[in-house]
Amino acid sequence: MMGIGRLVVSLKSKLKALKPKKCYDKVDKSESMRIEIRSKKAQKLIQETLKIADSPKNKSYVF
Incomplete structure (x- = not known):
């Protein structure tokens, strides 16, 4: 078998x-490809930041 x-x-x-x-x-x-890559990375970072900021766990203020 082996x-x-x-x-x-x-x-x-x-x-x-x-x-x-x-x-x-x-x-x-x-250069345009580099700009596009940086733009996509920035958009991804912004989306992740907004997602974290909007989550109910991170609310540091009280109404």
Whole structure:
């Protein structure tokens, strides 16, 4: 039974080696992409802050 497992593993590794690997050129981030990323991070941070501020557990004032 263990021989079959080793055979399957070796066949999988041989098949992976036969597959042609895709070569992609790395694209540098443009300034607009950096701004977009910062904007999304800022929006996410604002949403999390508002969610925490609106939760009833964090009410520090009493009416």
